[in-house]
Amino acid sequence: MTQATQSQQRGIQMSEAALSHVLMLREKQGKDLCLRVGVRQGGCSGMSYMMDFEDPSNIRESDEVFDYEGFKVVCDPKSMLYLYGLVLDYSDAMIGGGFQFTNPNANQTCGCGKSFS
Numbered sequence: 001m002t003q004a005t006q007s008q009q010r011g012i013q014m015s016e017a018a019l020s021h022v023l024m025l026r027e028k029q030g031k032d033l034c035l036r037v038g039v040r041q042g043g044c045s046g047m048s049y050m051m052d053f054e055d056p057s058n059i060r061e062s063d064e065v066f067d068y069e070g071f072k073v074v075c076d077p078k079s080m081l082y083l084y085g086l087v088l089d090y091s092d093a094m095i096g097g098g099f100q101f102t103n104p105n106a107n108q109t110c111g112c113g114k115s116f117s
Helices: 003-007 016-029 077-083
Strands: 034-041 047-054 064-068 071-075 087-091 098-102
Touching: 016 047, 016 071, 016 087, 034 077, 071 077
Parallel strands: 034 071
Antiparallel strands: 034 047, 064 071, 087 098
16 A cells, blocks of 8 residues: 555545646646545446546535645545545556546446446
């Protein structure tokens, strides 16, 4: 287990590769942003993952906040019901690369890996 995932034994976990890639993407934005992770209705399996950068001033009191060496990952309480224990990973493979979600709460995951039920 990597240092980042060791520090977060609950909620949303990030691999070193995912954290490194997210930090690189944030640096390109030129601002101090946090990462919001959540779910929404839709996708091939009923629910789809979403994640985007946002200003830390948008963090609500009800949000779950996970700190990775000063970088904040934020999730709203409703999404957390579906994402508790999620592991976010990243691969730069030519085929099948990108962010990968490993969700222990998903009964079924579609082929694209971006939606679940």
